[in-house]
Amino acid sequence: MSSPHAGATLQIWRRLQELKEKKAAIVLDGNNLDIASIIAVARHDIKPTISKDEHLAKQLELSVNTLADYLSHQYVVYGVNTGFGGSADTRTSDVLDLQVHLLQHTQSAIITEADKNPASNSEREPSHVMPPAWVRGAIVARANQNLRGHSAIRLCVLESLVNLLHKDIAPMIPLRGTISASGDLMPMSYIAGAIAGNPDVFVQIGKGKGARVIPASEALKETGLSPSGLGPKEALGLINGTAPSVAVASLVLFDAQKFALLAQMLTAFASECMGGNVEWAQSFIHTARPHTGQVEAASNIRQFLSGSKFVDGLESRKRTGEGLWQDRYSTRTAPQWIGPYLEDLLLAQRQLEVELNSTSDNPIVNPTGGEVYSGGNFQAVTVTSAMDKTRLALQMIGRMLWSQVTEIIGPNTNNGLEANLNPSEHENYTMKGIDVNMSAYMSELAALTHPVSSHVMSAEMHNQGINSLALISARRTMEAADLVAHMSACHIYVSCQAVEMRANHIRFLSTVHAKLKNASADGALSELKLQDVQTKALAKILCPIVESTWYHWNANTWRDRIPHVVDAVMSPVTEFLASNENNCTMPMLIAFKKDFQNMTESTANEMFYPSPTIAPSDVAAQLGHGSAQLYLWVRSTLNIPLHCGLRDDPLYNAREGLPTKDKKTIGSRVSAIYESLSGGGMMDMVLQSLDIVRGEVVLCASPSAHN
Incomplete structure (x- = not known):
């Protein structure tokens, strides 16, 4: 069964790796810009170039000449010899000054002095400008859209645009002030102002500690660039498009795609934490309802669970037993929950890929037909649609992760792990704060999910009576993705804690079971003076009782479970002895109870904190291939250990005069x-x-998973 969502996500990622490793180049020609290239330029300092194709250069020149021919006939061309928007009923012959008028009225949003001098912002007031990565993405997107030759912009002007990237110049763009109606006029006007050398348009030059904010005119002079004079439609052609919206949307769409894959891996991890019965992932269930996203999610989760010793239902079936027979909704229905949104994310990706290589402008020039047409290709609703879908997908992912985490932490739902995932012998509240944090993140995420498109307000003399709000939607989606990153980090931390505790409980119970089955003189039942066959028969009765009782009494610490286990075995032991007419006296029963309690306590003392617990390598060997990757990354790469309560707290250690290192x-x-x-x-x-x-997603276990 093919996995289209995972395949599309991997395709972007592989292309991005090639670009980062300089195995491929970004050559702009108006037709071949992809999401990976936007990310590479925006986030990884990869420099694009403009194609040297002669046909491209001729197409651009023909576009400019077509407009000039139009004007020579005294034809009216919107935005070239008319006013803008609702003022298009005015006319002018000052076509060059008109382009300056356009930039003047669109460069009207807020940038503060603190934005221009971040070092002075010791109070950490929120920024009013876009991150440089967004700006770099907008520049490369707009250059590519304009290179299609429909905007009457000269090649030299587009080269000036790309040169900003090569000189590490990022114009400062106000964060707010665009409704993405005639494209993102306001944001792009600051970029256009930068290449024109406006002395009151500010740019960041350089990165890191060496970054400076200076006027665009100074930056151009300092880096050897010349200000671009703007021809009769060049300011309008630069700013009247969707580039900022589609650039930010491309960045966050890829983030969302990755979180959708991670959520499937985390679902497998959660199932292992709770010792689940994962027959819900069996392929038969999903081929019986063959929605492509559902089928793919189930297939991926099966692969992530492959090799797991913590779950039943895939490589082995659970046919009998006690307790909750099927997993709760947050894992059991995960393929059905997330599947439709994998399909939505794919549609969103296709929408953005088309937009990156489309003509987004008005009016647009048909160079081969010699005509200029007014239309609405600047309307960015396709980006709004993509982002509203993506944000809803992120909310659904987050809601699933929230449920999984609360169930792993809660003693009533986590199948026998201690409350708050406390591995200590003393009362602790280890993961209680995480539980609260997850609810805070989820509430904010849910509030962000409301469609931005339903809040459209008429603007600009009611000319822009409908407008897309695309950049606002992309910004909100970026916030949503960050919240899902918060929630995913919490999930991973909690799951590593939980699965390690689960592995330790399994180890403990296996040891107790072995001692119960041991018919020799040092076996747990030796005080009862049973025959070997009787020992095995009684052990078969007691092992499930010990296990179910141990997991049932999980509201406090591991030490608090022991008396309940000891009490639970006494009645079946007595009944067994009576039914088998064993000559067992009361002193022998009392001695057995004491000996069994000592055995249970000593075994537990050897295995649970503060004694050394199970080794991470032993845990990883029992995990499915997917979660083993995450677990080893946390424990080995990030060196994050099991959290064991107060003794791991820096304040407690400082107060007690103990070492605080690590x-x-x-x-x-x-x-x-x-x-x-x-x-x-x-x-x-x-x-x-x-x-x-062969069209099927499989998991390749990393070498560390076998160590």
């Missing part, structure tokens, strides 16, 4: 995972673990 708050640990996700390291690992073979 002691971190829970927030610092989760922050390290968040940074690894957002910085790309962990996500690259996740994507590297996937490969497309």
Whole structure:
């Protein structure tokens, strides 16, 4: 079964790796710009070039000449010899000054002095300008759209646009003030102002600690660039388009695609944490309802669970037993929950890819037909549509992750793990704060999900009676993706804690079971003086009782479970002895109870904190291929250990005069995972673990998973 969403995501990622490794180049020609190239330019300092194709240059020249011929006939051309928008009933012969008028009225949004001098902002007031990555993405997108030869813009002007990227010049663009109606007029006007050398348009030059904010005129002079004079339609052609919206949308769409894949891996991880019965992932269920996204999600989750010793239902079937027979909705219906949104994300990706290589402008020139047409190709609703879908997909992913995390932390739902995932012998509230944080993130994420498109207000003398709000939608989607990153980091941290505790409980119970089955003199039932066959028969009765009782009494610490287990075995032991007419006296029963309690306590003392717990390598060996990758990354690459309560708290250690080295708050640990996700390291690992073979997504286990 093919996996179109995973395949599309991997295709972007592979192309991005090629660009980052300089194995491929970004050559702009108006037809072949992809999302990976936007990301490479925006986030990874890859420099694009303009194609040297002679036909392209001739097409651009013909476009400019077509407009000039139109004007020589005294034809009226919107935005060239008319006013703008609702003022298009005015006429002018000052066509060059008109372009300056356009920039003047669109360069009207807010940039503060603190924005121009970030070092002075010690109070960390929110920025009023776009991140440089968004600006770089907008520049490359607009250059590509204009290179299609329908905007009457000279090649030299487009070269000036691309030269900003080569000189590390990022115009400062106000964050707010565009309704993405006639495209993103306001944001692009600041970019146009930068290449024109406006002394009151500011740019950031350079990156990192060496970055400076100076006027565009100074930046051009300093870097050896010449200001671009703007011809009769060149200001309008530069700003009257969707480039900022589609650039930001491209960045966040890829982030969302990755989080959708990660969410499937985390669903497998959550199932392992809770010792699930994952027959819900069986292919028969999903081919019986063959929505492509659902089928793909189930297939991916099966691959991520492959090799897991913590779940039943795939490589082995659970036929009998006690307790909750089927997993709860947050994992069991994950393919049905996330599947439709994999399909939506694919549609959103196609919409953006088309937009990146479309003519977004008005009016547009038909060079071969010698005509100029007024229309509405600047209307960015296709981007709004893509972003509203993407944001809803992120909300659905987040809601699923929220449910999974709360169920892993809660003692009533996590199938026997301690409340708040406390591995200590003392009362602790380890993951309680994470539980609260997840609800805060989820509430904010849900509030962001409301469609931006339903809030359109008429603007500009009611000329822009309908407008797309595309950049606002993209901005909101970027916020949503960041919240899902927060939630994913929490999920990963909680899941690593939970699965390690699960593995330790399994190890403990296996040891107790072995001692119960041991018919020798040092076996757990030796005080009862049973025959070997009787020992095995009684052990068969007691093992499931020990296990179910141990997992049932999970509201407090591991030590608090022991008395309940001891009490639970006494009645079946007595009944067994009576039914088998064993000559067992009361002193022998009392001795057995004491001996069994000592055995249980000593076994637990050897395995649970503060004694050394199970080794991470032993945990990873039992995990499915997908979660093993995440678990080893956290434990080995990020060096984040199991959290064991107060003794891991820096303040507690400082107060007690104990070493504080390597002691971190829970927030610092989760922050390290968040940074690894957002910085790309962990996500690259996740994507590297996937490969497309014959149209089917399979997981390639990393070498570390076998160590």
